[in-house]
Amino acid sequence: MHTLHIPATRTTPEVHFQPETGHCTLTGVSIPEHAQEFYQPVIQWLDTFLAYSRRPVTLRIALTYFNSSSLKALYILLGRARQAQLMGSTVRIIWVVEEDDEFMLESSAYFAELLGVKMDIEMLGEGGAGERRAV
Amino acid sequence: MTDPNSNLIRYEGLLTSEVRVQLADLLMAIALTNLGSRGDLKKLFGVAVELLDNAQRYCSAGSVSFQWRIQGSELVIEISNLADKADADRLLAIVSSIQSMTAEQIAEAFKQQLQDPAFGEKGGAGLGMLQIARKVGNRITAAVSPESDGAYRCTSQVTTQLRA
Numbered sequence: 001m002h003t004l005h006i007p008a009t010r011t012t013p014e015v016h017f018q019p020e021t022g023h024c025t026l027t028g029v030s031i032p033e034h035a036q037e038f039y040q041p042v043i044q045w046l047d048t049f050l051a052y053s054r055r056p057v058t059l060r061i062a063l064t065y066f067n068s069s070s071l072k073a074l075y076i077l078l079g080r081a082r083q084a085q086l087m088g089s090t091v092r093i094i095w096v097v098e099e100d101d102e103f104m105l106e107s108s109a110y111f112a113e114l115l116g117v118k119m120d121i122e123m124l125g126e127g128g129a130g131e132r133r134a135v
Numbered sequence: 136m137t138d139p140n141s142n143l144i145r146y147e148g149l150l151t152s153e154v155r156v157q158l159a160d161l162l163m164a165i166a167l168t169n170l171g172s173r174g175d176l177k178k179l180f181g182v183a184v185e186l187l188d189n190a191q192r193y194c195s196a197g198s199v200s201f202q203w204r205i206q207g208s209e210l211v212i213e214i215s216n217l218a219d220k221a222d223a224d225r226l227l228a229i230v231s232s233i234q235s236m237t238a239e240q241i242a243e244a245f246k247q248q249l250q251d252p253a254f255g256e257k258g259g260a261g262l263g264m265l266q267i268a269r270k271v272g273n274r275i276t277a278a279v280s281p282e283s284d285g286a287y288r289c290t291s292q293v294t295t296q297l298r299a
Contacts, residue, residue, distance in 0.1 A: 010156050031159065031184055033152060033191060036254045065177060067184050068262035075249055103177050103270075114250060 001052070004045045012038055013063055017045050022055040030066035030074075039073035043080060050084040050091070057081070057089065062096035062122075063104070071107065075115070082117040093119045143169055143203040150191045150199040150216070158201065159184055165203065170210070170297065178270040182212055182293055185263040190216040192257045193226075195286050210297050215290040223279045223287035226264075230277035230291070233268045241268045271295040 001019040008014035013028035024046065032038045050057065059081055066074065081091045095111075097104040111117055143165050146158060162183045166176045183203065190199050194216040201214045218226070233241065245265040254260055268275060274294040279287050 010160070031188075033155070033188070034258045035260070036258055065181065065184075067181075067188055068266040069188070069254070069258065069260040071266070072249060072252075072254065072260035072262060076252060101177065102175070103181065110246065110249065114246060 001049060004042065006042075015042055017042070017049070019049060019053065019055075022049075022053070022057045023060070024057060025060045025062065027060075027062045029064050030070040032067075032070065035067070035069035035073045039070070039077060043073075043077050046077065046080055050080070050089055054089075057084075057091045058094065059091060060094040060096065064098065065103075066107075075111065078111050078117055079115055082115045085117070093117060094122050095119045096122045096124060098124050140207065141205050143205065145200075145202040145204075147200045148198050150187065150194060150201075152191075155187055155191055158187060162203070169205075179210065179212075179295070181270055182267050182295070185267050186212060186214040186291060186293065189226075189259070189263050189291070190214050192259050193218045193222040193289070195219045195222075196284075197286075205297070206294075208297055208299065209294050211292060211294050213290065213292045215288060217282065217286040218289045220287055223289050226277050226289050226291065227279055229264050230275050233264060233273050233275055236268070236273060238272070241265060241273065245269055267293055 003019060004015060004017040006012070006015040008028040011029065011031045011033070013026045013030050015026055017024040026042075046059075061074070078093065081093060085091050095104070095108045097108070105121070108119055108121060112119060144161065148154065159180075163176070163180050166179055170176065170179060187201065190201070195218050197217050199214065199216045202212075204211050204213075236244065245262065248261050248265060251261065264275065271293060272295070276292045278290045282288055
């Protein structure tokens with residue numbers, strides 16, 4: 001299976017999904033005009049990987065901001081991860097939040113409540129140092 | 136010190152993809168410079184982005200008018216664009232519905248819409264106005280007026296209190 005790498009733009013995050021390690025990262029800002037189109041190959045890649053590989057997956061989401069259509073696309077992506085968890089796959093989700101970012105914390109709470117998905121929250125301090133807790 | 140009544144930004148013209156990106160960059164810079172100590176920048180930026188997304192998605196023709204202005208202790212964000220009748224009616228319906236909701240009802244409506252996996256015909260998630268209301272409350276208005284060419288002029292306005 002190929003590595004999925006989509007470089008960041010001014011409106012879309014960097015996507016780096018690596019089949020040999022199971023490390024999948026989304027990094028940057030996500031305010032595309034058409035979130036569904038942008039996230040479709042990302043969701044498809046994760047679906048395929050989860051269907052054919054037994055390797056544990058770490059999905060690290062480090063977005064500084066996203067618009068509401070990206071939120072729905074992320075909901076769908078995390079829904080797939082949750083389904084895989086329920087089917088016995090090891091999928092660890094790390095949700096990176098900048099210090100005092102209520103919007104991102106609130107969003108993770110919505111995902112946890114609506115999907116029943118467990119996430120490790122990584123709080124970034126001013127220097128970028130991370131502190132983790134689970135929700 | 137910011138003027139108690141001032142325009143922070145006013146744009147009138149086509150809302151192309153490039154203009155949308157440039158406006159978003161500019162808004163963040165303006166927010167940092169002018170509102171840094173008076174509001175949650177990410178929330179204010181987010182409201183503007185959602186309104187721009189809506190205008191771009193539903194604009195049927197012509198130019199868009201967008202402005203951020205300070206009125207006393209409040210920030211007013213306004214956007215106006217032409218749309219077809221169905222989209223104009225949908226805007227009025229959602230705003231009218233939000234105006235009568237409590238914060239809890241807004242949160243509940245938002246959750247329900249989030250769980251609907253469908254995107255609209257024009258790529259919208261149906262979450263934009265609810266997202267705005269989640270961020271700044273339900274002081275949202277929408278006005279629609281018919282234009283001579285059969286299109287409808289839609290104007291949405293969001294008002295939020297700034298910190299002293």
